[in-house]
Amino acid sequence: MLRRSRGRRELPTTPNPSDQDPGQAGFTLVEVLVATVLMAVALIVIASVFPAGRLSQKKAEYLAIAASVAQDKMEHLRGAEFESVQVGTTSATDPRLPDGNTLTTEITYFPTSGDPDLKKVRVAVRWPGGAVPWLGGHVRYETLIANR
Numbered sequence: 001m002l003r004r005s006r007g008r009r010e011l012p013t014t015p016n017p018s019d020q021d022p023g024q025a026g027f028t029l030v031e032v033l034v035a036t037v038l039m040a041v042a043l044i045v046i047a048s049v050f051p052a053g054r055l056s057q058k059k060a061e062y063l064a065i066a067a068s069v070a071q072d073k074m075e076h077l078r079g080a081e082f083e084s085v086q087v088g089t090t091s092a093t094d095p096r097l098p099d100g101n102t103l104t105t106e107i108t109y110f111p112t113s114g115d116p117d118l119k120k121v122r123v124a125v126r127w128p129g130g131a132v133p134w135l136g137g138h139v140r141y142e143t144l145i146a147n148r
Contacts, residue, residue, distance in 0.1 A: 009020050026099060057075045059134070065132045066097060066101075068098070069096070069125050070123045070139050074121065074141050077107075082119070082146070087108060089104065091103065092105075101125065101128070102124075102128070103124075105121070105122070107121050108120050117147040118146050119144070120145075121144070121145055122140065123141045123142075125140075126138040
């Protein structure tokens with residue numbers, strides 16, 4: 001709307017909200033529904049990320065426990081007397097890992113020719129993923145132990 005005044009130029013005026021058609025104020029029902037659907041989709045996408053993050057955290061936890069178990073076993077063998085470290089393979093489990101885990105210790109002479117003053121130690125920890133296969137994993141440490 002333009003207002004006329006004498007000798008002056010015309011100035012635009014701001015429309016008065018009460019001058020508008022009452023049917024034109026606010027949002028339409030379709031606009032509200034579209035906005036609601038978009039918000040719902042965004043929330044579903046955001047919410048679906050949380051379980052995946054929890055599973056990744058659980059796998060990292062199992063990996064840390066398995067590394068600690070293997071490291072403890074390795075340090076125990078490295079600290080033992082050379083003669084007490086028996087050649088052979090042993091298996092065990094650890095209650096901190098999921099059911100079905102195995103802690104395998106394999107001790108052989110190194111090289112395989114039978115050198116009596118050098119032993120190769122391999123410690124492997126495996127755990128199953130259960131219902132989520134990629135949660136499973138393994139850790140393997142190897143070292144040599146020499147007769148001092």
